[in-house]
Amino acid sequence: MSEKICEIKNLTYMYPKSDKGVKNVNLYINKGSVVGLLGESGCGKSTLAKCISGQIKIDSGEIICGKIGYIFQDNYASLNPKKRVGWLLKETIRYSCPENKDKSDELIKSILADVELDENVLVHYPNELSGGQRQRIGIAIALLSNPDILIADEPVSALDVTVQKQVINLINKLNKEKKLAILFISHDIKVVREICNYIYIIKDGEVVEEGDCEVLFNEPREEYTKNLLDSSYLSG
Amino acid sequence: MNKLKLTNQKKAGIIIIICMILFVLLGFINRNPFDLMNKDLILKGPSLLHPFGCDDFGRDILKRTQSGLGISVLISFFSVFIGTVFGTLIGALCGYFGGIVDDFLSSIIDVLFSIPSLLLALVFVSLFGSGIVQETLALGIAIIPSFSKMMRSEFKKQKELEYVKMAKLIHVPTYRILFVHILPNVTETFVNCIFIAFNNCILAEAGLSFMGIGVKPPLATLGTLLSEAGGYIRSAPYMVLFPALTLILLLLGFGMLSSGESFHNAYSKRFKN
Numbered sequence: 001m002s003e004k005i006c007e008i009k010n011l012t013y014m015y016p017k018s019d020k021g022v023k024n025v026n027l028y029i030n031k032g033s034v035v036g037l038l039g040e041s042g043c044g045k046s047t048l049a050k051c052i053s054g055q056i057k058i059d060s061g062e063i064i065c066g067k068i069g070y071i072f073q074d075n076y077a078s079l080n081p082k083k084r085v086g087w088l089l090k091e092t093i094r095y096s097c098p099e100n101k102d103k104s105d106e107l108i109k110s111i112l113a114d115v116e117l118d119e120n121v122l123v124h125y126p127n128e129l130s131g132g133q134r135q136r137i138g139i140a141i142a143l144l145s146n147p148d149i150l151i152a153d154e155p156v157s158a159l160d161v162t163v164q165k166q167v168i169n170l171i172n173k174l175n176k177e178k179k180l181a182i183l184f185i186s187h188d189i190k191v192v193r194e195i196c197n198y199i200y201i202i203k204d205g206e207v208v209e210e211g212d213c214e215v216l217f218n219e220p221r222e223e224y225t226k227n228l229l230d231s232s233y234l235s236g
Numbered sequence: 237m238n239k240l241k242l243t244n245q246k247k248a249g250i251i252i253i254i255c256m257i258l259f260v261l262l263g264f265i266n267r268n269p270f271d272l273m274n275k276d277l278i279l280k281g282p283s284l285l286h287p288f289g290c291d292d293f294g295r296d297i298l299k300r301t302q303s304g305l306g307i308s309v310l311i312s313f314f315s316v317f318i319g320t321v322f323g324t325l326i327g328a329l330c331g332y333f334g335g336i337v338d339d340f341l342s343s344i345i346d347v348l349f350s351i352p353s354l355l356l357a358l359v360f361v362s363l364f365g366s367g368i369v370q371e372t373l374a375l376g377i378a379i380i381p382s383f384s385k386m387m388r389s390e391f392k393k394q395k396e397l398e399y400v401k402m403a404k405l406i407h408v409p410t411y412r413i414l415f416v417h418i419l420p421n422v423t424e425t426f427v428n429c430i431f432i433a434f435n436n437c438i439l440a441e442a443g444l445s446f447m448g449i450g451v452k453p454p455l456a457t458l459g460t461l462l463s464e465a466g467g468y469i470r471s472a473p474y475m476v477l478f479p480a481l482t483l484i485l486l487l488l489g490f491g492m493l494s495s496g497e498s499f500h501n502a503y504s505k506r507f508k509n
Contacts, residue, residue: 055404080421095407096407
C-alpha cells in the first residue's frame with residue numbers, strides 16, 4: 001500500500017457573508033501519485049488548494065500534509081515584476097530551504113535543468129520571458145523548497161496549446177523522476193485525464209465523486225460527473 | 237546601449253533642477269557674505285557687480301537668494317526624508333495588515349489629514365519653536381499624513397497580488413515582503429509622492445518664513461527674502477522679482493518631474509527596447 005503524503009479530513013471553509021466555499025471535504029494523496037481536482041469554474045477547486053497550502057485559514061477540519069510547493073495559475077502575476085529571475089530563485093532558497101543557502105548557485109543550475117530552462121533566463125525580468133518560460137520558473141520556485149507535494153492550481157489554463165503540452169510533459173516528468181505527489185487542479189477534462197491517476201469531482205464546494213482516472217471516465221456514477229464529461233466530448 | 241526614455245517635460249524638469257543646484261553651488265564662489273551690510277549699496281538696483289541688486293540693508297540679493305535657496309532646499313529635503321520614512325512605514329503597516337492596526341493608525345492619520353499641512357506645520361512650529369531644525373521637523377510631520385495615505389492604498393492593492401502570496405508561501409519575513417518585495421512595485425507612486433511633497437515643502441517653508449516663523453535672521457530662505465521685499469515692491473521690484481523667480485522655477489522643476497509619464501514606465505520602456 002502506498003504511503004499517504006497528504007490527508008484532508010472534513011475540511012470546511014466558507015467565504016465571509018457568502019454561501020460559497022468548500023464543505024466537509026475529505027481527500028488523500030499518496031506518494032508519487034497525481035491526483036486531479038475536477039469541476040466547473042467557481043466550484044471551489046482553487047479555494048480548496050488555498051486552504052491546503054495555508055493561504056486561507058480554514059473554519060474547521062484537519063490538514064495533515066508534508067512540505068507543499070505551489071504553482072500559481074497566473075504565471076505573470078505570481079512572479080515579482082521588479083525582480084530578476086535569478087533573484088527570485090535565490091530568495092526562495094534563502095527562506096524556503098536556508099540549509100542550502102551556501103550552494104544556491106549549484107541548486108539553481110540543477111533546478112533549471114529539471115524544468116528545462118537555459119541559465120540565461122536568470123538575468124531577465126519576468127515580463128521579458130514567454131508564458132511557458134514563466135510557468136517553468138513558477139515550477140522551479142515550487143520545487144526549490146524541496147516539497148513532498150506539489151499543488152498545481154490550473155497551471156496550464158493561461159497557456160496556449162503547444163506550451164500546455166510542454167508544461168504537462170514537464171509535470172509528468174517531475175512526477176516520475178522525483179516521485180513527487182501532485183495535486184492537479186483543472187477544469188480541463190482532457191488535461192486531467194492525461195496526467196492524473198486519481199480524480200476528485202467537485203461541485204459547489206463538495207466532493208461528489210472520486211475514483212481511479214480511467215474507471216471514473218469510463219463508468220461515472222453521478223449525474224453531475226456524466227454531464228461534466230459529456231460537455232468535454234461536446235467541446236471536442 | 238539603451239537609454240532611459242524620458243518625456244520632454246521630465247527632461248526640462250531635470251534641466252531646471254540641475255540649474256538650480258548649480259546656482260546654489262555658484263554661491264560658494266561668490267565671496268560676498270550673505271549678511272554683509274553696506275550703507276552705500278542700500279536699495280541699489282541690478283548692476284554687473286550685484287546682478288540681482290541690493291536690499292534695504294545694502295546686502296547682495298544674489299548671494300542671499302543663493303543661500304536662501306540652499307537653505308529652503310535643505311529644509312525641504314530633510315522634511316521630505318522624515319515624511320517619506322514615517323509616511324511609508326505607517327502606510328505600509330496600515331495597508332498590509334489592515335484590521336485593528338489599520339483602524340488605529342488610520343484614525344490618527346485621518347485627524348491629522350483633516351488639518352491643512354501649513355496649519356499643521358504652524359502648530360508644530362509653535363510647539364517646537366522656530367529655527368531650521370524645528371521647521372524641518374514641523375514640515376516633516378505635516379507631510380506624513382498625505383504620504384501615508386498614498387502608501388496605504390498602494391500596499392493594500394499590492395498585498396492581494398499573487399507575487400506577495402508567493403513570497404508568503406516561501407516564508408519570506410513580513411518586513412522583507414513589505415520593503416523588498418512590495419516597495420519596489422510602488423516606486424511610481426512613491427517617487428511622484430516625493431516630488432509632490434518636495435514641492436509642497438518648498439511652498440510651506442516659504443509660507444512659514446514669509447510669516448516670520450521660519451528660520452531666524454540673519455539666515456534667510458526664499459520666503460524670508462520675499463517677506464523682506466514686501467515693503468519695497470514699488471520702489472525696488474527686483475527685491476521681489478529675483479527670489480520669486482527662483483521659487484517659481486524651483487517649483488516648476490519639481491512639478492515637471494512629478495507630472496506626465498512615470499520614471500517607472502520610462503525605465504520599463506528601456507527594457508522593452
